[in-house]
Structures are given as C-alpha cells and as structure tokens.
Amino acid sequence: MASYNLPNVDGMSSLEQIKNAVGIMTKELGWLLSNLDTKNMNEIDGDILVTGTVTAGKINVNELSAISANLGHITAGLIEAVQIFGSYIATRQDDYPRCEMSATGNVFGAFNDANNHIDIEPNYAGSPAISFTVAGIPRGRIHNLLGYPIFESNSSMGLESSGNIFVNTNQMIFANWDKLFASNPGRTLGDELREIFDRIEALEGG
Template identity: 55%
Template structure:
C-alpha cells in the first residue's frame, strides 16, 4: 500500500435540485474521507511516502534517501556513500578512524601523523619533542628533533643505539659519529676540504695516518730541521793520499790534505 498521488479535495456543497444529487455528493465525500483516513493511518503506522517534505525539523530513527538537501542535520548517526558540502566549520567531535582517498587543507594540527598505521617502514610527525622521523623499524631510524640541548638536531639510531648526531650546540654545524665517521667519494672522484680563509685543524700530525698506518707526524719528525747542523762526519780524502803534491793549471804546485771531521748547516 502507498499514499495516493493526488490528495483528495472537498468543494463547498452546491445547490441540489433533487435527492439524487445529494446522494452523489455524499457518496463522493464519504469516499474521499475514507481515502484520507487510510492515508493518515498509513503515515502513522506504515511508511511516509511523499515526493517533497518541507519542515523546520525532522526526528527519525532512520532516513534512507538518494539525496537530502538541508541547512542542518542533527542525528545520532549518518551513514552515506558520499557527502558533499561547500564548507565544514566549527566541527568538534571524536571522529574515530577516518579512511579517505584525498585530504587537501591549508592548515592541519595534530599530535601524531604517520604514513602507515602500525607497520614499517614509515615516516611520521609527532608532537613529542616536535620531531620528524623516518623509521625502517622500531630500532633503526633517523629523527629530526627541534629541541636537542638547546639546538635542533638530526639523530641517527641503529639497533636502538645512538650512532651519530648533527647539531649546532657549539655555534656551528657539528657532525658527531659515536662509532666513527667515514667520508668517501666513489667512482674516482675527489674529496675537497676548503676552509676558505680559515684553517683545517687537527690535534696533531700524528692523528693523520696512511692506509699502511704510517703517521704523518712520525714522518715529519724524521726530517732535518732547517738551520740545524748535521752530526759530525768522518775525515775523507776522496781517494787521494794525504800530502800528495798537485800541479795547478798555471804551473804552481799545491799539497793535498784530507778533510777533517765536519758538519753542515741544513737549508730551509
């Protein structure tokens, strides 16, 4: 059963000419009243079936419709395949678990945002320490912390242990490797260290070693110091017996004497 498409209408009684006209009028009126009563009973005890409803408010346990156009919906629950609105503002609610294909927004504030839920690898933003993180798993990750002893920092964690930090605690960019730092250029490329007008500083030259563990400090210590005389050498005669007389180009004679012990001053 459904509600009739055209609502019954009642006209003012006409001027009757005879009793038959009165009977016809009453029969039609009684039929319309009966149909109206059936519609009312259907709306009260059955289902409301109409093409258009205009009301200041509707209270219902369930509303099923292809489209609802209204300024306000107040309900305990709304289930829909799609809801399209021009603007959502002043929303305060526990939204629970939201699954969406695309969210575009100018500003989003939240305590925790992650690229995956309860799974790795993932990237995340968290209000704890105001950090960004990229996690291979729970024990291996990189974090960017806003507050690291008074400075922002990038922290490297392996197997749950801190392996290195990059920060500005000392006024410049500091790279710390708690297990060492390797700077490597592959493919035959060079490594350039340019201090500009400053200096490349090391604690001592002994801290610079070759692949064969030769220390630059030791090698420099083996070199002679400029201006210092060498140790005394023994006398020698270049193979000429001491006391031999030699003839000069101008016909004079000289007596050869072997050089005694001597030293030499080192040039710079």
C-alpha cells in the first residue's frame, strides 16, 4: 500500500491534494475488504480465531476432556473404543418402534410404542429380570429370585409351537389335578379322575 505525505495546508491547492489522497485511500481500503481471503490466514494471534479456519486436521489433543464445551448436536461416522457413562442411547429419536438404553433406571428396552415394551432390569428385588408391559399394564417377568429361572405372569401366558413340545425333566409339579384343563371336552384332569373313581366305586358296590 502506498504511503501518503500530506503537504502543508496553504490554500485551496493543498485542500484538493488532501481530498485526492483520501479518495485513493478509500478505494484501496475497499479493495482490501473485498479481496481479503480469511481462509488463507494460517496464524492465530492471541485470542482471535477467524471463522472457518480451524479444521479437524488442525486439532491435536490427547483426550476430548481437553475440550470443555457443550458439544450440542453431533453427527458422526464411526466411534470406536469409547467408554460412555450416564447416557441415553436410542435407535430412533422421538418415534417408534425403537430400542433404547437409559441411565434412568439402568434399563435396556425394546419399544413397539410407549405402552407396549420389553425391559431388561438389572435389579428386580435382587435379581436381574425381563419385564413385559402390554397396553401400559405390567404383564409378567422372567427372573431368578429363588435361584432358578421363574416365568411369572400377571395374566394368561401362552406356549405355542408348530411342532412337538418335548419336556425332559425330573418332575412336573402341579398344585392339584384340577390345574390341568383340556379345552375339549372342557374338563380338568381332576374331573376325569373323579368320574373314573366314582364309576369304580359304583361297580364295587354293585
């Protein structure tokens, strides 16, 4: 940029020279402001950062804890070898179906909607458990409070198979024979046994 030596003011001619010098300075300043490329400014002086000049390649820290900030909404690719504590993670935001992990209650959940879901609880009265909620109502759990797996239902529970069901156990224990019910003919095993017993007694009495 040119330097300007203003002459001594001795009349109108000196005033005209001042006006010409100011005009030239104004034009050159306007050109500088229009053509200054801040993206090529590689040095940072003091606390001044030029917007858009700090790229990922210019950041080198040992840990992200060196950066203290609310990072806000982050869109990332692959995150690897990271420990995350006290967080909420979901496969979908504000919509269903989704799976989620929440520090609130320390649960993992699979949600068809807000009222129909399965949750894994780490501590159900001292036992990890899987709980089932249907239409907003808790329907049952699987837990091991007695030292073995227990399937606990607050309503009916179904067991369905398109093939055979094989049971290999020492004993199947029921409170009584009336707990075994056949939908056809609509009688319990207790009903059948009592009828057989009555017939045997009738034959013996005859």
